[in-house]
Amino acid sequence: MAWLHTWSGLWISWLLFAIFLTGTLAVFDDPIGHWMQPEHALEEAAHASEAPLPKVEDRGRRIELALAYMAKEHPKADMWEIWPVQRPEQGLSAYWFQPGGGYGSADLDPDTGAEIKHVPKATQRQTVGGHHFVDFHYQLHAARIGEWIVGITTMIMLVALVSGVITHKRIFKDFFTFRPAKGQRSWLDAHNAVAVLSLPFQFMIAYTGLVFFSDDYVPAPVAVQYAGAPNIKKAFLDEWNDLGKPAASGRAMAVPALEPYALRAEQAIGQEIRAVVLDHPGDEAMRVCMYGWNEDAELKQRISATTGMACYALASGEQINVRLPGQADAGGAALTRMVMSNLHMAGFGGMPMRWLYFLCGLAGTAMMGTGAILFMVKRRQRAGGEFGRITPQVYRLIACLNVAAIAGLAVACIGFLWANRLIPVGIGHRPDWEVRAFFGVWFLMLAHACLRAEKRAWVEQLALFAALCLLLPVLNVLSTGDSMVAQIARGDWESAGVELTAIVFGLLGAWGAWRTWRTPTRQDKPARKATPENTTAAAATLHATAKGQS
Template sequence: MSTPATKAPSQGGGFRQAQAWLHTWCGLWFSWLLFAVFLTGTLAVFDEPITHWMTPEHHAEEAAAAAKKAKGEPTADRAQRLAWGMAYMARHHPGAPMWELWPSDAQGGGELRVFWFDANREYVGVTLDPVTGKPLNDEPGHAARATQGGHHFVDFHYELHAGTVGLWIIGIATMAMLVALVSGVITHKRIFKDFFTFRPKKGQRSWLDAHNAVAVLTLPFQFMIAYTGLVISGTSFMPAPKVLHYGTGPAAQMRFVSELSDSENPVATGRAMPVPVLEPFAARGQERMGQPVRAVVIDHPGDAGARIGVYGWNGDDDSLRRLSAATTGMVQFSAATGEVQRVRLPGAADGGATMTAQSAMGGLHMVTFGGWPMKWLYFLCGLAGTAMMGSGAVLFIVKRRQKHLGEFGGATARVYRLIEALNVAAIAGLAIACVGYLWANRLVPVGIGHRADRELQVFFALWALALAHAFVRQPARAWREQLGALAALCLLLPVVNFLTTGDHLLAQLLRSDWESLGVELGVVAFGLAALGALRHLLRKGVR
């Protein structure tokens, strides 16, 4: 920030004053993006429950499967499920370079799913009926809506749906966050004392107390989540050593991944060979690794050089104790000879210490350990981090509303107005876009083409609309109107769900659908919080 408008303090101002300047401006310019990253990352903690809620067509099948299991009704065994999965892939995707079959859950029941890479190297899949082996989407009454589900929040969190460019933007913002965290600790010499101090109804002082409290409360979490986020994408941010040694292009990337994981990719021979029966491989793999079979993967199916990999399920105890969910058992076979080519026992990591460290960092960042209690801890810490970003942005403008500091010369008033509008759109507007994404899931027609893209378009359109609204309305009115819209969208979501799918909170409770129930109650809780904030603004006449 070396421009005259935001010039740094003079040398005589002291080190703490310099850090205060750095904290203020580095924090402000990145606070809007970091608020979005933290909010979507916090929601991404529960991406699977969100996806479950957003695919209501599967609920009936899941309930029926659970009822059959409870009654002890016979279901297809693993051998039959694998045969059905292989038959589907041979019929519909014979030229795919990889087939991946998930025959059942760890108890031998649940869904039958198959996955493959399409012509664009996109990872896609379908769910098959575990009783008949037919695609569920082809059965009458089984038309399922296409959606990204909770993965939308995961994708936006780390790359803004913008691929490598988005990943770099997030990386730069994360570095700025680390700078703001360090400079904030240096600036607030009474930071831990201030943590136990909150002075309500004191305007700027109250905002500062709230900002300090949520920052100090989760300070170790904020450092950890920022640092691990950078580390797990380290080869993207610092690619020079990899490019120098391996070169560029898909082949170079494959060789890098292969050597990093101490594994060799199978090579197609060009000689045709039918895919062998998979159950014997699954049984041998389960015996060698000591885990139930999670997936069977065939590389180069139909080729004499095909490789069959059998992967295990981590049990509940494993997920509680291990940082990385990727460290399951794995056994690889030659499809032609049945020879065991490679074995990885549960808890081991491919690639030695390097991959162990990478796996641990990924587990820390993506909370793949500790079960639901740890997910809730991450969720609450993520909300605190989101509040830290939002309160810091609001604090900047509250302070300057009381005392005009003139950092931008004659343009200061216009810049302050810009910052106020961005605050509204980044905080209330993004929340509206997130819940609007859930509304779109229920309102966009199920059979429309590119349906998942339509849901994303609603998300970004609502956010853009919120930004435009924040610019054309006075700040106080914009805050009140957007918080009112947010409260209405959240509180009415269960009503929309009932009107469009016939599902409701009581039904979810009765069938023990805790994921759907949790999503809707969580949204309602956010709506009540927005309603409380709106009432406060209406009562005080300020934001």
Template sequence: MAWLHTWVGLWFSWLLFAVFLTGSLAVFSEPITHWMTPEHQAAEARAARQASEPVDRARRLELAVDYMSRKHAGAGMWEIWPVNRGHDNGLTAYWFDKNGQYAEAELDPLTGAELDDHHDDEGRATLGGTHFVNFHYTLHDAGLGLWIVAFATMAMLVALISGVVTHKRILKDFFTFRARKGQRSWLDAHNAVAVLTLPFQFMIAYTGIVISSAVLMPAPVAAHYGAGAQAARLYLAEMTGEEKTARTGAALAMPALEPIVGRAEQLIGQTARAIVIANPEDSSMRIAVYGWNEDADTFRSISATTGMAEFSGDGGELLRMRPAGGVNGGAASLTRQVMSDLHMGQFGGLAIKWLYFICGMAGAAMMGTGAVLFMVKRRAKHGNEFGAATARAYRLIEGLNVAALAGLAIACVGYFWANRLLPVALENRALWELRGFFLTWALTLAHAWLCSPRRAWIAQLTLLAALCLLLPVLSLVMLGDHPIAQIARGDWESAGVELTAIAFGVLSGWAALRLHRQPLTAPPQRKPRANQEAAA
């Protein structure tokens, strides 16, 4: 078990560190996107003010229905968002196109005219926080990348279980930290962050695999439903209780939506978010109204589903209803929804988001301290695991440690710097931000292999500290904005990003200074007994 924990943990620690670090940042993907789109912040503030103003929703619904009737009469589904609360106060329509893909159009809420794709060209193109979301579970490759991360997650479960089995004094050592003791200090730090967040690590790894089960374990679905995208949609529709009705071909005029929406709001106890019309303008038409989750709703249930009421298009008979937090489809559907929301932290408000962020960073620290501990132990005593190539293998691992830990953090902050430095009108600007992330990461790897490990650690931690601490200065120079002004106008999302960067900058600077002051040669260490080395 000690061998399994050591080597499975080592070979996957670099990838898992990346998954945990970017996953922790993904918890606050919306504030990050907000910070990375400063030109839109004025529009967002204006929309927030407009959200409290009265909206002629009935008129907006009429305009959206008129647009869909003229432009997309043959679509099997219409979806109307009369108010996009929290982002902009606009009117948006969605539908499935001829290829079965989700399409959308933003409409003028006063005239119903379709707004072109360039009506907000003053904003910079960026992936924003979505970059961290996509990277942490697909590595920006929904095919192979998803499988790689899933395999690494299974290895993480193996490492967690073998670590618990191996570590006989897990609770006692959790309350023990011996500073400035070399290998023992790294082991104490590794044990502390691992034990502190052990339930979270098990939960996040297991739920991450479960929510991708249809992709990772396709055989049962293929055996019952067949292969292909259509079979997968049929499986999901049946599991989630979606009732698909065939078109009759008999025309039916679209009823007025506002009375139906008002009735649905009374039934579900929520403000209407979206109106989904299945088989529009057909006698089999169904109209489903979905609500908005208020903060209080996220505290009552782990499931983040909103309330829903569905009516027949002919006569307005109530066909189905679910409360907020409920699901259609029974226990299997509820289990899948809860697993998904547990993994994504879609409940409990801001407190849960910060808890997930802290536990995620602790998970990254667990991976990082484990990788560093491996090399600290090998410096004291070579295990000769790779025969004549052991020294070269250790040098390779040292470089990977630096680049995977400090280098990835530099790449993440470099992504923020690229957002501020790249010209707003640059073609394929979002792609260039992403390229900047990967190019920065690659350069840190080259630097880690060209320098001695100690110099590489000090240089990269110093660079990380400088990039984090100077990020608010960069915003001040490029935009004339800074945390004090952000707090004054109530923009806590932008202020939170920059203040968190400062905190990590201080931490990185402290680590670089400590390493710089550390003696070049570590004091000789007592050779551990066999059972103590196995426990480590």
């Protein structure tokens, strides 16, 4: 089990460190995205003192305007979806299924129903925002292949977790033991401490991550159940997401007024109506489903993120389905999957839960990093020959990967935020350039780690990380004219929180660089003088070795 834990953990520790770190940052993808659009943030601040918009009183008229738009512009779409009261701007939006697949959308004028054409401002920077960390976390920016790599890595992580618990018989006792400045012992104590601290979280986050893509990772049940369907995955998703959807009859029928159904639905589910979804518009088999809003207070009380829903057959006016908030249409399995997904994405509990996920994610990230470093520290204590004559070269490569995967990735993450401020606003495909900057900086850190001595590489990359973090607020002032003081003064805690967190990480990086610089390596330590005791011990060791070989 020790062997399994060591080697299964080592080869995925670098990738798991990246997945955990970016997943931890993804907890606050919205605030990061907010900071990466400073022009939008300043525009929001300019309107922050204005009185909130009054509650919409003409929802029925808005629905009629949207229906008229859809009938004129997209009469053959199989599904119309209307959001009559978009929060917080109280706008009106329409969505539909494109003939070639995917969603189409349009924002409408709530007074006239005319489509509003959005022309991006020349001064508004385009950015991938905090969603970069989300994409990297679950697919490494490699689409389907990336999802499978992350899935296999997560499965190996579960193996490493289980074998680690079995290996460390005194794991809970070791949690309360830390011996600083003891080399390998200190790294093992740190590894054990952060592992025990976040162990339940790590099991939960790994398992729920696999469940999230369960129909991809374990496709056989779906393939067997829908074997006769032309498109197996589509048939599965249609039944999962559109349970009870009727087939079109081919007989025409005018779309009736939908506001009375919205009022009935609000009574049935106890929520304000958010979306109106009309299946087979203009057909006698029309079905309308009314979906409610999940208020913040509701998501602090339950883990399931499903909203209330009520469906009606428009030919008869009969209520054919109702789902209360927090429930699921497709039974216990669907509800379980929804809860698992929400557990993974911290979709409940509000801001306190997000901070708990963030801290547990950092602990898990530290566990991956300390495990990778511990491997090298242990190997330095003995002369191993696991890889024959190339063993020194293999360990040199592992040392380079340790530096690049841990310190180098940290530099790449903060470099991504710097790229947001330094890349020209008007450049084409600007979000792609931000992502390229992230990978470019990471590659440079790998090259640097391979070209420099290991200790120097650690010190220099940690120092660079600290400098970039601590200077991020200065960069923001120079590039946008906005400061952290101004952000706090206007109540923009999302932007201020990003910069304050960067400062904290910068201080930690500076401390790490200083401690690494002060810690002597094996080459720095003076050789021990030969004593009679040492000579006797060495002779006994050589004698035992020779006897064993003979």
